[in-house]
Amino acid sequence: MTSTLLTNIGELVTNDPDRAGPLGAVEDAALVVEGDRIAWVGHAADAPAADAAVDAGGRAVLPGFVDSHSHLVFAGDRAQEFAARMSGTPYAAGGIRTTVAATRAATDEQLLSHAARLVQEMLRQGTTTVEIKSGYGLSVRDEARSLAVARQLTEQTTFLGAHVVPPEYADDPAGYVALVTGPMLEACAPHARWIDVFCETGAFDADQARAVLDAGEAAGLRGRLHANQLGPGPGVRLACERGLLAVDHCTYLDDADVDALRDSGTIATLLPGVEFSTRQPYPDARRLLDAGVRVALASDCNPGSCFTSSIPFCLAMAVREMGMTPAEAVHAVTATAAAALDLDGADGVGRLVPGRRADLVLLDAPTHVHLAYRPGVPLVAGVWQGGRPVV
Ligand code: NIG
Ligand code: FE
Numbered sequence: 053m054t055s056t057l058l059t060n061i062g063e064l065v066t067n068d069p070d071r072a073g074p075l076g077a078v079e080d081a082a083l084v085v086e087g088d089r090i091a092w093v094g095h096a097a098d099a100p101a102a103d104a105a106v107d108a109g110g111r112a113v114l115p116g117f118v119d120s121h122s123h124l125v126f127a128g129d130r131a132q133e134f135a136a137r138m139s140g141t142p143y144a145a146g147g148i149r150t151t152v153a154a155t156r157a158a159t160d161e162q163l164l165s166h167a168a169r170l171v172q173e174m175l176r177q178g179t180t181t182v183e184i185k186s187g188y189g190l191s192v193r194d195e196a197r198s199l200a201v202a203r204q205l206t207e208q209t210t211f212l213g214a215h216v217v218p219p220e221y222a223d224d225p226a227g228y229v230a231l232v233t234g235p236m237l238e239a240c241a242p243h244a245r246w247i248d249v250f251c252e253t254g255a256f257d258a259d260q261a262r263a264v265l266d267a268g269e270a271a272g273l274r275g276r277l278h279a280n281q282l283g284p285g286p287g288v289r290l291a292c293e294r295g296l297l298a299v300d301h302c303t304y305l306d307d308a309d310v311d312a313l314r315d316s317g318t319i320a321t322l323l324p325g326v327e328f329s330t331r332q333p334y335p336d337a338r339r340l341l342d343a344g345v346r347v348a349l350a351s352d353c354n355p356g357s358c359f360t361s362s363i364p365f366c367l368a369m370a371v372r373e374m375g376m377t378p379a380e381a382v383h384a385v386t387a388t389a390a391a392a393l394d395l396d397g398a399d400g401v402g403r404l405v406p407g408r409r410a411d412l413v414l415l416d417a418p419t420h421v422h423l424a425y426r427p428g429v430p431l432v433a434g435v436w437q438g439g440r441p442v443v
Contacts, residue, residue, distance in 0.1 A: 053086050053087040054086070054087070054103050054104070055084055055085065055086045055091060055104075056084070056085045056086075056102055056103065056104045056105070056106060056439075057082060057099055057100075057102035057104070057105045057106070058082060058083045058084075058085065058105075058108055058113065058412070059082040059096050059099060059105055059107060059108065060080075060082070060096060060107045060108050060109060060110055061078075061080075061081040061082060061096070061108040061111070061112070061113045062080075062108070062110040062111050062112055062418045062419065063077050063078075063079055063081070063113075063418060063419045063420065064078040064079075064081035064082075064083060064093065064112075064113050064404065065077050065112065065113070065114040065115065065382060065386070065404070065420050066078060066093055066115075066403060066404040066405060067115060067383060067386055067387040067402060067404065067405075068093070068403060068404070073379075074379040074383065075382060075383060076403075077420075078094065080095055080097070081093070081095060081096060082094065082095070082096040082098075082099040083113065083404060084099065084100060085412075085439045086439075087439055088410055088439040089406075089407060089409060089410055089439065090404055090405060090406050090407065090408050090409075091406055092406060093404055093405060108414060110418060111414055111415055111416060111417060111418060111433065112417055112418055112419050112420055112422070113412055113413065113414050113415070114178075114382065114386065114404075114412070114415065114420055115386040115387070115401065115402050115403055115408075115411060115413070116178060116179065116180025116386075116401065116411030116412055116413055116435065116436075117177075117179045117180065117181075117364075117386060117389070117413065118179070118181040118182075118386060118389035118392075118393065118395065118402055119174060119179045119181070119182045119350050119351050119363055119385075119389070120208075120298065120300075120321055120348055120350045120389045120390075120392040120393050121183060121185075121321055121350035121351065121352050122170075122174075122182055122183060122184055122350070122351055122352065122354070122361075123184070123185045123187055123188065123212070123352070123353065123354035123355075124166075124167040124170045124182070124184045124202070124205070125155070125163050125167050125184060125188065125189075125201050125202050126151050126154070126155050126163075126167075126188040126354070126355055127151070127155045127157065127158035127162060127163060128150070128154030128155075128355065130147060130150060130151065130355045133147050133150070133356065137329070137330060138331075142330075143282075143329075143330035143331075143332070143356075143357060144254070145216055145250070145252065145254050145282065146254070147356045148187075148188070148215060148216045148356060149218065149219060150356075151354075151355050151356060152188050152189070152190050152194075152218060154188075155188040155189055155194065155198070156189065156191070156194050160201060163197070163198065163201045164201045164204060164205075167184070167202065168204075170361055171205050171206075173361045174351075174353075174361045174363075175435060175437070175443060176435070176443055177361065177362045177363060177364055177430075177432055178364065178432045178435055179351075179361075179363050180401070180411035180412075180413075180436075180437045181206070181208065181390070181393070181395065181401050181411065182206050182208065183206065183208035183209075183210060183246070183350075183393055184202040184205060184206050184208065184209055184210070185209075185210040185211075185212040185248055186198035186199045186202065186209075186211055186212050186213065186240065186244075187212030187213070187215035187250075188215070190213065190215065190216070190218040191218070191236075192231070192235050192236045193239075195211065195213045195236055195239070195240050196239040196243065199211060199240050199243035199244050200243050207245065208245060208246070208393050209243060209245055210244060210245070210247065210248045211237070211241070211243075211244040211247045211248070211268065211273060212247075212248045213231075213232040213236045213237070213240065214229070214232050214248070214249040214250060214255075214256050214260070214261070215250050215255070216254070216255050217255075229260050229263055232267075233264055233266075233267035234267075237267055237268060237271055238271075241271040241272065241273060244273055245273065246273055246274050246275070246276050247264065247268030247271075247273040247274070247276070248276045248277065248278060249261040249264045249265060249277055250278040251277050251278060251279045251285065251287035252278065252279065252280075252282055252283075252285060252287065253282065253283060253285065254282070255278075257286075258285075258287070258290050261277065261290060262290065265277075265294065274296075274297070274394070275294060275296045276296060276297070276298055276299070276300065277290065277291045277299045277300065278300055278301055279291060279299050280301055280302055280303055280304045280305055280309065281303055281304075281326065282303075282304075282332075284304045284305075284306060287299065288302060288305060288312065288313065289308065289309060291316075291318050292313055292315070293312075293316075295316060296318055297319060297392060297393075297394055298320075298321050298348065298392035298393075299313075299318055299320060299321070300321040300323060300350070300352075301321075301326070301335070302322060302335050302340070303322075303326075303327065303332060303333065303334075303335045305335075305336075310340060310343045310345065311343075313340065313343075313345040314343050314344045314345050319345075319346045319348050319388060319391060319392045320335075320340050320345050320346070320347050320348070321347075321348040321349070321350050321389075322335045322340075322347060322349055322350075322370065322374065322384075323350055323351070323358065323366070324349070324366050324369040324370050324373065324374060325351055325353075325358035325360040325366050325369070326352050326357045326358040327369075328358070328369060329357060329358045329360075330357055330358075334369070334373045335374060336374065336375065337370055337374035337375055337376045337380075337384075338374065338375025338376065339375075341375075341380060346388055346391070347376075347380070347388060348384050348385070348388040348389040348391070348392045349366050349367060349370050349381060349384040349389065350363075350366070350385075350392075351363060363385050364423050364427075364431065364432070365427070365428070367381040367382065367384075367385055367424060368381075368423065368424045368427035370384065371424035372424065372427070378420060378421045378423065379420065381423075381424060382420045382423065386402045386403070387402040387403050388402075389402065390402025390403070409438055409439075410436055410438060411436065411437050411438065412434075413432055413434070413435055414432075414433045414434035414435070415431045415432065415433060416431050416432075417431050
């Protein structure tokens with residue numbers, strides 16, 4: 053197996069809990085990649101010999117970013133809806149149906165090439181692991197083919213048939229839940245690892261969400277939830293009661309929600325691109341972190357509520373608007389985001405320690421702080437995925 057030494061690293065963010073500091077950072081560092089794995093990490097002066105060497109030029113190296121929440125399988129865009137919001141029209145989840153119509157009309161090839169382009173866009177910005185949801189098909193055929201497309205791009209696929217009730221079931225939401233938990237789940241489960249529900253007024257209530265999660269878990273999928281995005285609601289507490297790994301959005305939380313998150317260990321995944329694009333208040337990351345809640349950040353890349361694919365942009369917003377330190381935000385898009393996808397095990401991602409997958413980001417900057425300090429600047433100078441240079 054070929055080994056490569058990456059040396060002269062100004063700051064190496066390892067997220068190794070056995071090293072000092074919030075990010076286990078090593079200065080004047082080096083790292084050895086062997087095959088698709090990290091083989092060695094330490095000070096450059098102690099580095100072992102390797103087959104090849106790459107000089108990082110004193111720049112920072114971080115774990116590849118993990119985007120644990122995206123909706124990349126869709127057709128069309130909703131730029132006009134965004135423009136209307138910027139002149140005062142509020143965001144409404146009903147806009148999802150516009151994308152459903154466009155997605156149903158698109159071919160599999162169109163859906164795949166569009167989603168693949170977005171995955172490439174993410175990769176260029178440092179995202180080496182991405183979760184992709186269905187949710188713009190909302191029929192047995194269109195959800196199943198959305199997931200078949202997603203599965204060609206990632207192993208982290210999520211069945212989101214319970215996104216909204218499609219127009220043809222407007223008068224029969226119970227019938228739609230029966231479809232989602234029956235034939236649609238049967239067609240989709242082979243393509244999915246996770247099951248998600250949009251638990252929100254105007255989408256699905258707590259009982260419906262429970263029914264969908266019960267059915268999904270019985271089919272071998274693991275649950276996640278969209279909750280407390282547009283207003284207070286029962287979704288976050290439901291996620292905590294069920295011991296879900298993560299609950300996403302968490303914008304409107306009361307004290308009981310925060311206590312439940314802390315006590316259950318469920319990760320709160322915050323999606324600040326949504327609040328940027330809907331002009332809602334940003335979620336209060338500081339309150340959650342101070343309460344002892346684990347916080348991840350993700351893009352939620354989708355054509356309606358947030359059409360950014362950029363983790364660096366989300367990270368910068370979280371630092372500027374949500375009270376996170378740059379180190380907390382970097383941890384939230386690497387190790388904690390990996391944990392939100394159950395990828396934080398010894399052979400997982402999100403930390404640069406021996407045995408983990410060699411997914412790395414080289415910044416055109418000396419430290420991780422620059423990601424928030426220089427917002428909007430394309431600082432990602434190189435990306436390795438599974439030990440291979442891809443950017
Ligand atoms: O995560 N919250 C629900 N679903 C998406 C929005 C989808 C859309 O507006 O098209 C989200 O924000
Ligand atoms: Fe979402």
